Amino acid sequence: MAITAPSPMTTTAVDDEKPLVDFRNVAMKFPNGTVALSGVDITVDRGEFVTVVGPSGCGKSTLLRIASGLEQASEGTATVTTDRIGYVFQDATLLAWRDVQRNVELLAELNRRPKAERREKAKAAIDLVGLTGFEKNLPKQLSGGMKMRASLARSLTLDPELFLFDEPFGALDEITRERLNDELIQLFVREGFAGMFITHSVSEAVYLSTRVVVMSGRPGKIVRAFDIPFPMPRDPDIRFTAEFAELVGDVSHALREGHQG
Amino acid sequence: MTATEMSPFIGSAITEEQQEQQEQLAAAIGVADMPVSRKAITTQGQRISRGVRAALPPIAVFLVVLAAWYGVNAVLGARNFLVPRPDQVITEAIVGRTGQGLQILQSLLLTAEVAVIGLAIASVLGILWAVLMSQFRWFQRSTYPYAVILQCIPILALVPLIGVWFGYELNARIIVCVMIALFPMVANTLFGLQSVEKSQRELFQLQRASRFTVLTKLQFPAALPSIFVGLRTSAGLAVVGAIVGDFFFQRGTPGIGSLMQTYTRLLSYPQLFAAIIGASLLGVLMFFIFGLIGKVAVGKWYDPAN
Secondary structure (H helix, E strand, O other): OOOOOOOOOOOOOHHHHOOOEEEEEEEEEOOOOOEEEEEEEEEEOOOOEEEEEOOOOOOHHHHHHHHHOOOOOOEEEEEEOOOOEEEEOOOOOOOOOOOHHHHHHHHHHHOOOOHHHHHHHHHHHHHHOOOOOOOOOOHHHOOHHHHHHHHHHHHHOOOOOEEEEEOOOOOOOHHHHHHHHHHHHHHHHHHOOEEEEEEOOHHHHHHHOOEEEEEOOOOEOEEEEEEOOOOOOOOHHHHHOHHHHHHHHHHHHHHHHHHHO | OOHHHHHHHHHHHHHHHHHHHHHHHHHHHOOOOOHHHHHHOOOOHHHHHHHHHHHHHHHHHHHHHHHHHHHHHHHHHHHHHHOOOHHHHHHHHHHHOOOHHHHHHHHHHHHHHHHHHHHHHHHHHHHHHHHHHHHOHHHHHHHHHHHHHHHHOOHHHHHHHHHHHHOOOHHHHHHHHHHHHHHHHHHHHHHHHOOOOHHHHHHHHHOOOOHHHHHHHHHHHHHHHHHHHHHHHHHHHHHHHHHHHHHHOOOOOOOHHHHHHHHHHOOOHHHHHHHHHHHHHHHHHHHHHHHHHHHHHHOOOOOOOO
């Protein structure tokens, strides 16, 4: 499945032939007997932004957990060819006792990078997400959107080749969510990472992605995949075009069919 | 928009939010019943008047109790020596006879010393115990039941044995104190260490952080608010422990507990009252000081809403 057309974003390194993420026939059975995934094939190439939509409990998050190494697939092969992986959780997971600067420095600190490098990386990442001026603020002084930006910045310090997003904007209000979607696309274009994004929102999926993958309910299987043809970076106004609406409709249909089947 | 343009707006938003959260924290760690000192630090007139308003009800209660005290004294008639009037307590026990007030103060200081030493030992032991339990599942399974049992044993029943084993002086008093103050430290620290969110743990796991790094950079800081709740509870209990110790182990310099027994025997009721009030103030003071230390240490970042 998922025949991936060469993307316009592809960079020119030599081993670009190999996808960053290559899942073949991946299944996940938990010790308690729950079957979260069954026979999943999915690839993410460089330059791609792949979003997975599906009903609650279909194992979407489990895909990311396997890709990041937090879990092992119980069947099939899951190959990830980079270790520069950014992971953005549902909540911002900031450490409450650290200010923005020190939160963003955390991952470099855990990887024992020198202090000067940490500071520099964090500064650049904070700049990228538009939090300059808030370095000294504590998490409790930030809004939900700002916390998420800090969380993004923290992962950006890893210079990720692959960025995994587990419903990062689900708890935000619509306006903040749309703004962060646009900023995420800017980052995607500028930083050149590949993305794997989980969401409940079909329109968010279509807007952000180069490809949308639809999963069925438990056990999670892939129902269909849609290539999204709009150019990157996205023009916010495509949301109001007939083509966009049609794609959203198609994805929604596939989602509903998968849910029934 | 640049940061400098934003910051004044953010600044004012923060102070208001912080104010509210500090109040929540104060309530959570139990210093909300000390509103006067808390509010007096702030500079805005509006807040001071709020502080005064908060202080009025407790002051009113204090006056009512004082009046009731005089009332009881008057009603008792010939037996009113059982409940000496507040002014008698002050004139006869504290300023009246030379050296008496000083003696009470000295005993209080000794009891306070025992309580502080006991609390320090209980804190170190309690935190260590909890850290070990959080790191080794088997250690928690095998030892936590005994922490609970320690809490359930009536320490008073053990006190004679402690005397037999450790003598009747300062050491025995400190041991009683530690036994009484230990459990809240263990339980609260363990709770705090285990309260870390799964996703935060995984954030560290993804960078292949060692167990020790997770403990020092994630679990321990996250546990600090709970540790301070434990410390405050234990501080109050340490005073109780020290006074219980005084009662039983009367060799060496007398603590406030043994002084109370002496006054009871001598029927020196004003002095007894002064000693009781002194001991109570010591308990309140310890509770308050450790509550305040907690607030200073974690109040800035701790957000009880999360």
